[in-house]
Amino acid sequence: MKKNIILLFITAMISCKEDDATPTAPINDSFDPTTATLLKSGSLAGIGHTVSGTASLYEGTAKKIILLDPFNSQNGPDLKVYLSKDINASSYISLGALKSTMGKQSYEVPGNPDVTDYNYVMIWCEQFTVVFGRAEIK
Numbered sequence: 039m040k041k042n043i044i045l046l047f048i049t050a051m052i053s054c055k056e057d058d059a060t061p062t063a064p065i066n067d068s069f070d071p072t073t074a075t076l077l078k079s080g081s082l083a084g085i086g087h088t089v090s091g092t093a094s095l096y097e098g099t100a101k102k103i104i105l106l107d108p109f110n111s112q113n114g115p116d117l118k119v120y121l122s123k124d125i126n127a128s129s130y131i132s133l134g135a136l137k138s139t140m141g142k143q144s145y146e147v148p149g150n151p152d153v154t155d156y157n158y159v160m161i162w163c164e165q166f167t168v169v170f171g172r173a174e175i176k
Contacts, residue, residue: 059115064141071105074098077153078175082161088112089171093159095121095147102150104133104159107142116165119145122158125172136161 074096082091091109095102104121111117117139122130133145147153161170 060111060113060117060136061138062113062140063138065138065143067107067137067142067144069103069105069142069144071096071107074103077102078157080159080173080175082106082109082159082171082173084112084171085169087114087170089161093173093175095153095156095159095175102147102153104145104147105142106144106159109141109143111136111139111161111170113139114163114170116163117170118162118164120158120160120162121147121153121156122160122172123155125158125169127158127160127162127169130160131156 077095077097079092079094082089082093084090089111091106094105096105104119117136119133119136120127120130121133131147131151133147137143158172158174160172163170
């Protein structure tokens, strides 16, 4: 049993290897954080993968925005951005596909959720259910 758990863990760690699924060129994001109110922010750290930068939650006119700036991530298949209540993404809001593995990028939080319970921004490989990186935002 212990051997199976270790094998499963190793498989999960190597499953999301580099892939050309996510664009790698920096994008020209037009979100201006000076026009919004900063609610929370935190540093992104890789979890078994290389991810770095800052994730910030802003409230603008009638919408909330997650801003990754600066941002850099190892590439992988099916990378998504999540706003999560916990480190396991058992309760989360999907903000969509990662736009690029580098550079400033923003994601609108759909609807009007109470974001006080959402304390993590995650870069998540949906295909293999593996976290690439996360930031605890406070």
